[in-house]
Structure formats: C-alpha cells, structure tokens
Amino acid sequence: MRAVAIALVHYPVLDRGQGVVTTAITNLDLHDIARSAHTYGVTQYFVVHPIAAQRELASRVQSHWTTGSGARRIPDRSPALAILRIVPALADVLAELDGPEVWVTSAEARGAVLDYPSARSRLAEDGPPVLLLFGTGWGLAPEVCRQAAFQLAPIRSPRADGYNHLSVRAAAAIIFDRLLAPR
Amino acid sequence: MRAVAIALVHYPVLDRGQGVVTTAITNLDLHDIARSAHTYGVTQYFVVHPIAAQRELASRVQSHWTTGSGARRIPDRSPALAILRIVPALADVLAELDGPEVWVTSAEARGAVLDYPSARSRLAEDGPPVLLLFGTGWGLAPEVCRQAAFQLAPIRSPRADGYNHLSVRAAAAIIFDRLLAPR
Structure with missing residues (x-):
C-alpha cells in the first residue's frame, strides 16, 4: 500500500469568475479535514498558504489542539492535528x-x-507516495492541474438537476472513504 | 427509490461521560450537511433542538442563505439551505x-x-421514507437508538490503532455517498 498525503491549496485557486x-484559511478546514485524514490513515495534511499571517493563524490552531488547552480538553483531536x-x-x-505522484481533485x-x-488499484501497487490536492474557493487553478499525473473522477450527484455543491470538507471525507476504506 | 430525510439531533445526545x-448548534453543521444532503437528493434536513433561542439562531442562518444577502452573494447555497x-x-x-422508517448512525x-x-437494497424497494438520524456531541442517546428500525454499520477506520474521530459533517457526507451515490 502506497502512502497517501494530502494538501489543501489556498493559492493558486479560482474565484467564481475563474480568476x-x-x-483565506477556514478554521474548520483544519479540524475537519485533519480528523477525516487521520481516521483514513493519511500520512500528512499540508495546508498551503503564501501569506505568513495566515500560516501563523493555522499554526496557532494546531498548537491549541496538539499542546494547548484544546489538547487537554479533547485529547482525541491531538493525533489528527499532529499530521498538519x-x-x-x-x-x-x-x-x-x-517527488510524489500528484493527483488532483475537482468538481468538474x-x-x-x-x-x-x-485509483484503489494504483494505491495497492508499489510506488512513490500519492499526493492528493484539494482546492479551496472555486477549485484548483489550471496551472496546478497541468502538473498532476491524474485527475480523480468528480463526485457525481444522483440528482436530475445535477446540483453538486459539496464543501471541500465533505468532498475530502468522501474521497478518503472511496480510496482508503477497508473492503 | 424511497425518499430519504435526515435529522441532526441536539437532544437527547451523550456527552463524553455518557450523560x-x-x-449547542454549530453553524457549519447547518451549511455543510445541507449542501451534502441536497447534493445527494435528501428530501429534508431536520435540525432538532429543544431550546427556542437556538432554533431562532438556526432560522436566521437559514434566512441569510435563502432570502438574505447570502442568497445574493452565493446563490448556489439557497437550494441546499431550503431543505432545512x-x-x-x-x-x-x-x-x-x-411514520418514517428510522435508521440511526453511530461510531460504535x-x-x-x-x-x-x-441498506442500498432497502432504499431501492417500495416503502415509507427513511429517516437517518445523526447525533451531535458523543452520539445519540440509547433511548433514541432503541426506537430505530436499524442501526447503520459504523464507518470503520483502516488504521491499525482504530483511530476514528470523524466530525458529524464528515460522517454524514460519507454515509450519503455510500447510500445514495449513483452506481
């Protein structure tokens, strides 16, 4: 089984006008995705942000849950936030x-x-670690997608109208389950 | 295909000491679970709370996204929040x-x-709507579970140490995907 790491990308990503x-970092993205990732055995959860003040904020959230008062109050969160x-x-x-094998995710x-x-078969083979990339905003910029070895199939809606607006937190949890759940 | 509705229960649920x-209502539970639920065709998302001030808070969040400024800024959220x-x-x-058929969810x-x-086979049969119950805190109280027709299998971790601390938002998304994703 290959190692799987993930990254949540805050730049370069698209806005709703494709720019x-x-x-900005969303607090819940740190917790929820860390808890889901650690539950499914993801080795590292990278949060990518070019602005130092935003990285500092994320580090403080992490410290709160790994060594601060949050770690004492809800110790179950510590191992999850430790992979950040x-x-x-x-x-x-x-x-x-x-040099991981990069897989991008997208709603389209x-x-x-x-x-x-x-994807499960590829993970069962020998090979370099797989890095799964998730975009914030309206998704990863094309320049990131072009660097990837693969794009994972989008999560399809069963609805006739095709409505499909999962949060990145929900999409990440679903993708971990599809790729990594025991069978 | 039977209709599937869900409820997020804030009482009676357990605390970490099994009391x-x-x-309290978590803002993100309203958004994230509504978006996931609507994407997978869930008909209604009930938020159950015995305290009027908490229900009022949830109503204001809903109005913001269905008729207020949030609806104008991110119109994609409106249909999701409308099922609340x-x-x-x-x-x-x-x-x-x-009189739905009640299925409870639990990490244990x-x-x-x-x-x-x-579960997918049961949903494909004729029958009353299925109501999936999710607990906040440390899960649904036993008195709720006793009323259920079924408990869905817990989501298992692939980890050797069994670490399994998904948020209710992540667990709900995974369960919708397992039950309702197109095949």
Whole structure:
C-alpha cells in the first residue's frame, strides 16, 4: 500500500469568475479535514498558504489542539492535528515528499479522469507516495492541474438537476472513504 | 427509490461521560450537511433542538442563505439551505414524515447493524421514507437508538490503532455517498 498525503491549496485557486486568487484559511478546514485524514490513515495534511499571517493563524490552531488547552480538553483531536504541515507553496510539499505522484481533485472533469476502482488499484501497487490536492474557493487553478499525473473522477450527484455543491470538507471525507476504506 | 430525510439531533445526545445532554448548534453543521444532503437528493434536513433561542439562531442562518444577502452573494447555497426544517423534538420529525422508517448512525456498533449494500437494497424497494438520524456531541442517546428500525454499520477506520474521530459533517457526507451515490 502506497502512502497517501494530502494538501489543501489556498493559492493558486479560482474565484467564481475563474480568476486566480488566494483564499483565506477556514478554521474548520483544519479540524475537519485533519480528523477525516487521520481516521483514513493519511500520512500528512499540508495546508498551503503564501501569506505568513495566515500560516501563523493555522499554526496557532494546531498548537491549541496538539499542546494547548484544546489538547487537554479533547485529547482525541491531538493525533489528527499532529499530521498538519503548514507551508508557503506547493513546491514545499513536493520537496518534502521527495517527488510524489500528484493527483488532483475537482468538481468538474477536464479530460481523462481516474475512476475510484482504478485509483484503489494504483494505491495497492508499489510506488512513490500519492499526493492528493484539494482546492479551496472555486477549485484548483489550471496551472496546478497541468502538473498532476491524474485527475480523480468528480463526485457525481444522483440528482436530475445535477446540483453538486459539496464543501471541500465533505468532498475530502468522501474521497478518503472511496480510496482508503477497508473492503 | 424511497425518499430519504435526515435529522441532526441536539437532544437527547451523550456527552463524553455518557450523560444525556443538549448540545449547542454549530453553524457549519447547518451549511455543510445541507449542501451534502441536497447534493445527494435528501428530501429534508431536520435540525432538532429543544431550546427556542437556538432554533431562532438556526432560522436566521437559514434566512441569510435563502432570502438574505447570502442568497445574493452565493446563490448556489439557497437550494441546499431550503431543505432545512428546524423543530423542537424528534416527535415533530416523525409526525411530519408520517411514520418514517428510522435508521440511526453511530461510531460504535450496538448489536446487529445494517451494512451498506443491504441498506442500498432497502432504499431501492417500495416503502415509507427513511429517516437517518445523526447525533451531535458523543452520539445519540440509547433511548433514541432503541426506537430505530436499524442501526447503520459504523464507518470503520483502516488504521491499525482504530483511530476514528470523524466530525458529524464528515460522517454524514460519507454515509450519503455510500447510500445514495449513483452506481
């Protein structure tokens, strides 16, 4: 089984007009995604943000839950928040993982996508760690997607009207379950 | 296909010492679970809270996103928040759905559980609507679980140490995907 790490990208991502922007860190993205990631055995959860003050905020949230009063009040959160790595750029993630195989996620298919059975098979083979990228805002910028080995198939809605507006927290949990749940 | 509704219960639920308590409403539970629920075709999302001031808070969040400035800023959220029903007690949910088949969810198995393939088969049959119950805090009180027709199988962690601390938002998203994703 290959190691799986994830990164939540705050730059470069799209806004609703398809412009490339930097988004703000959402507190709940740190907790919820860390708890889901650790539950499913993800090795590291990178939070990528180019602005130092935003990284400092994320570090303080992490410390609260790993060594501060939050760790004493709800100790179950500590191991989850301990997998958080707060870095300025995607290049730092790629360097720390020493050349992972990058898979991007998106609510929309752009060209060929990797379906979930195939993705599970790839994870069962030998190989470098897989880095799953999640975008904030309206999704990862095309320049990030172009660097990826694969795009995971979008999560499809069963609705006739196709309504599909999952939060990144919900999408991440669903994707971990599809890729990593015991069978 | 049977209709599926859900309820997020704030009373009676357990605290970490297994006492029965009332929990506070978490803003993100309203948004995230509404977005996930509507994406997967859930018909109603009941938020059950016995305290009027808490219900008022939830109503104001809902109005913000369905008719207020939030609806104008991010119109995609409106249909999701429109399925929210804010009620004082579980009895109100059962009455509104006219006797649904109640399925409870839990992070721990208590006796026999309904696995996901069987659950999907049951949903494909004719029958009354299914009401999925989610607990806040440390989970639904035993008196709620005893009223249920079924307990859905807990979501298992693939980890050797069994670490499993999903947020209710993540657990709900995963369960919707397992039960309702197109195949």
